[in-house]
Amino acid sequence: MQKKFEKDLHLSKKTIEKKLNVKVKDFAYPYGNGRDDLADLIHRNGFESAYILAPRSITADNDKYWINRILVNDEVFENIVDKWID
8 A cells, every 4th residue: 555655645746746847745634634654655655744634723833744734714713723813
């Protein structure tokens, strides 16, 4: 499974960079679910960071291959995001 993932990761990154003439630096884990073994593969394939979905704040302590993202809907905005704004 890992070899197949790494092959797909490498080919996807290369294709996007070539077709769009951009440098791909960031990776978002499918469905926001990261895994330790995949974080190493992502790093080895030239990505500078990777993102998960987690209902917590981003802090300076976040590992750059486990950066939190929050899926925001009305409930999350009201209960979490709005508190940061006040």
